[in-house]
Amino acid sequence: METIVKSRIAQVLKGDQNAYGEVVELYKDKVFQLCYRMLGNRHEAEDIAQEAFIRAYVNIQSFNLNKKFSSWIYRIATNLCIDRIRKKKPDYFLDAEVPGTEGLTMYSQIASDTALPEDELESLELQETVQKEISKLPDKYRSVIVLKYIEELSLNEISEILDLPLGTVKTRIHRGREALRQQLRNV
Amino acid sequence: MSCSEKYVDYMHDFLDEDITEEHEQELREHLHSCSACEEHFRELKKAIAFVQSTAHIKAPDNFTAKIMDNLPKEKRKVELKRWFKNHPFLAAASLFLVLMAGSILSTWNQEQQFSVSKQPNLVVENDTVIVPEGEVVKGDIVVRNGKIKIEGEVQGDVTVINGEKYMASAARVTGEISEVNEIFEWIWYHIKETTENTVNLIEDKEQSLK
The missing domain is CATH 1.10.10.10 (Winged helix-like DNA-binding domain superfamily/Winged helix DNA-binding domain)
Known part of the structure; x- marks a missing residue:
């Protein structure tokens, strides 16, 4: 798999955007899963996973072809998740509306404690x-x-x-x- | 817990698959004799099993498409290249058209000046080409952006592009006489000429092959 990925990345480096689509297909589930387990929320996980792939694309020039792409994308995703967790802490109010919903507060996100x-x-x-x-x-x-x-x-x-x-x-x-x-x- | 921390470290080494044989042996023996540590080890394994049991979730639909939409625009050059790759025939055709149009237009622009095909006994006065009386001009004559006055004899075709022709009563032209004035006519003439040349070339080749 790594060899396929490398040839695709070589194409991406030449500027072929479609080749990157194939790279995303190969890693999307793993990266999404990582983000979901880190953040515990599908919506945020999707946001961050998308962001990770876009960052990887933008910075593809700095990717070392001798290393594993998976490690690189995991690293970007993990760092983004940690940033998100840290940023989230201070504004985590229970009465805050859940983003993307109407009238749903954070209270609904907590499981009943019994x-x-x-x-x-x-x-x-x-x-x-x-x-x-x-x-x-x-x-x-x-x-x-x-x-x-x-x-x-x-x-x-x-x-x-x-x-x-x-x-x-x-x-x-x-x-x-x-x-x-x-x-x-x-x- | 009363037992030494060392056993807990061994447990973790074991779970990391990074334990020496002696330590593993020692751990096993200890777990047999110490129920507290055995319970601890069991709980650790249970926690891991729970974490691993979380179903493997998949990325949402159109995840990739969304990313592709949000990527910065790629270079135009590459887009074009891929299009050519996917439509080789159209690419060849369009390339042909572009070159064709380019060459025709550029020659049209170029040929706004007066020009005439070279024959030794043609006389040129300003923008008028004269075939003098009593002379015989051999070969085709092409006049661009100028006039031609024929008083003698032409053994060949006469073509006037963007110009006028005058014929004296004694004039004789053995070939065709044609005038081209409009751009479309001119293009048509150009294409005809090119085709003729190509056909001639092919015929020449065939002849030389015989």
Whole structure:
């Protein structure tokens, strides 16, 4: 797959925009998934995933053809997600209207806090729960956990994507796992 | 938890698939004997399984199309190139038309000046070409943007483009006499001439092949 991507990128570098469409097709699901797990919201995830692909296109000249395109696009997407999470924090009001809706406030985005009995948890609800718990992780743990367990990347790739030493990645994964263990032990 | 932190580190090393054989052995033995650590390990694996179980979601429809719409416009050159690639026949035809029109127009513009085909015994006075009385001009005569006065004999065609011709009563022209004045007529003449030349060329070739 990487060889196809490289030849497409070579075409993009010559200015052929359509070749980029094929690159987007190959990675859109993975990038969207990464953004969704990071942000916990489809609407925002789509925004950020789009933004990531557009940024990658605009900066394609700075992409090193000897490296993996996937790592590069993941890196752009992860950084954009983290930026979004940090920006979002101060203006996260519960009475704020959800963007793109009418009269729907953030209250509706919160699941009811009465825990459901285990046997009533449908698979969809379980997924929502898990997503909610992932969203509770601090962003530095969230990114490594998502890259490792949802995108199924190796520790080395994660360290390259996040531009962090391998040791730091390991520590963050360990802490992230411990945090999830605490949060999910009673599910 | 009373057990040493070392076992928790081993658990994580194990989950990272980055554990030495001795440590793994040690961890296994410990987990058998310590239910608290076993529970801890089980919870870790459960958390991971939950995270991994989140269904793989797909990007929304027309995700790619939206991106393509929002990309900065590509260079015109490349667009043109791709169009040529996809429509080779149309591309060839349009290229032909462009070149054809270009050459015809440029020759039209060029030929606003007076010009005449060269024959040794033609006399030129200002913009008038004279075939003198008693002379025999061999070959075709073409006059552009000028007049021609024929008093002698022409063995060939006479063509006047954007001009006038006068014939004396004694004049004799063995070939065709034609006048071209309008641009369309002129284009028609041009095309006819080109085709004739091409046909001649082909015939010449065929003859030389024989």
